[in-house]
Amino acid sequence: MSNAEHPADAERAADPLPSEGPVPRPDDHVIGVVGVGSMGAPMARRLLAAGRRVVITARRPQPELLELGAEWAATPRELGLRADAVLAMLPDLPQLEQVLDGPDGMLAGLLEREGGSTLMIGSTSSAPQVRDLAERLAAASDGRVRVVDCPVSGGEDGAKAGTLSIMLGGDEADAARAAALLAPCGTPVHLGPLGAGEVAKACNQLIVSATILALGEAAVLAERSGIDLDALFGLLSGGYAGSNLLASRKEKLVTGDDSPSGVAEYMVKDLRFAAEAAAATGTDPVLLPTLRAAFDELVERGLGDRDIAVTRRFIAERSR
Template identity: 70%
Template sequence: MAQRILAARGELTVHARRPQPELIEAGAAWAQTPRELAGRVDVLLSMLPDLPQLESLLHGDDGLLAGAGDLLILVGSTSSAPEVRALDQRLRALTDDRVRLVDCPVSGGEDGAESGALSIMLGGDDEDVAVAAGVLAPCGTAVHLGPLGAGEVAKACNQLVVSATILALGEATVLAERSGLDLDRMWGLLSGGYAGSRLLDSRREKLVAGDDSPSGVARYMVKDLRFAADIAASTGTSAVMRPALRAAFDDLVAAGLGDRDIAVTRRYVAERSQAGDDTERS
């Protein structure tokens, strides 16, 4: 995302937990601290796992708030909608409305980020969202879905579908493999029917090869499904799929597979099945 924004705008200031030599070589400026970063920009895109990681950068002598003037923070994490709204209220109160939030979680994975084809879910005030949409335009399609937190609600819905789909794809792959089918040919055929999806397109090679080297790590699904539970509770929705999916991903993480790519569902189902066979034999 940073590379695409830099290419489109011609300038970018970055701060990260790890060095970013490729960005610096491409022309980005480096900020040594969050304070320095906030002092040099008026729009800040945060791409972190959740709000605690962002909040750890806000306070202290070198924190974002110490250097912030008028600052719009775009929260790209998959987080709780109520917690995003609460953080916005706290920041506005601390800074006399100088620091504000827009939520902008994304879907499309690493491949979508590289190709500029992300789906970007925006929530916030009209004026701030217009600024955010302009900044994020090089990264994909940005759509304003409602007030602050609306993007997080949409992302929870997205993750509900993604978690169900990747679990089904992993299970179907195990069934087909154990039945002697050619996996590549089967998924090539089924991708043209109702089973087809962008998720299948992006994970087909991994599922066929049994490759679950990290890209989008599976353990994040646990927190994402927790946020979906918060939305179900607040809307009085008796969810059917979410509890089963949360139980499956809790089990997957407990099995030590949480740091693998979400395509690890194939391995999870296979190993779970083997464990069940062993239990029955004993």
């Protein structure tokens, strides 16, 4: 069910959290983190720096996080048993399902707990699939496992600085709890019922994909016209074409360095979820089909493992 099918929630203004009502004292809660990669690791560091008690599990040792005070769980099951709330910063729901399932899976540990727990899904995922997972977990735990979707925007830079935009979807009390716990990582805003965060992230990715593709085209057009890219983008950043994305990717676009930070191939699934939201709301988009075709082609050309600034190389190669 899309946000448009929840009229009462659609009419409610988006409020920064924590909201009124009981919220946890963050220092009383143990936060588990799974997915300690380019986003999860700096978010865990922000939580530790704020005095949160953090438990992690991963396929590989994480000595840096352990030195900062993170506690180690040998298995996802142990993490689920020890954590009052779990932040999952994995690529998508299939990876989360792998962590949840099995005798040593996180769900087994969550079910062993005496009290309830909150699962905070930070991946960019399908809103209907997030709701389906939440229903399955609620049924398996008699309602003791609560789910909040909390995708983020701001990239690795924002995760390190603690300035992420955190898009929350879920029950009011669950979202307030998640907001209180995640506040050191950025600005949490409750946008509506479960799945609203994922729809918001799809909207975000629609804008990001359009912007980075336009920047890549502009870079090629300007360079082939003899214009200095550093001077151009410095000038444009002070006008209407300026954006956080231009600021964060300017150097890469100017130098042609597309070593990965935000991997381009993830945009394919993100735009698929945007198309899913468009279909669910009866929206006939203009840009979205073009963007999907462009990023599909980019991945087919073998550029998907590069940073999203690879749009400059993509445009240059296809227009020789």
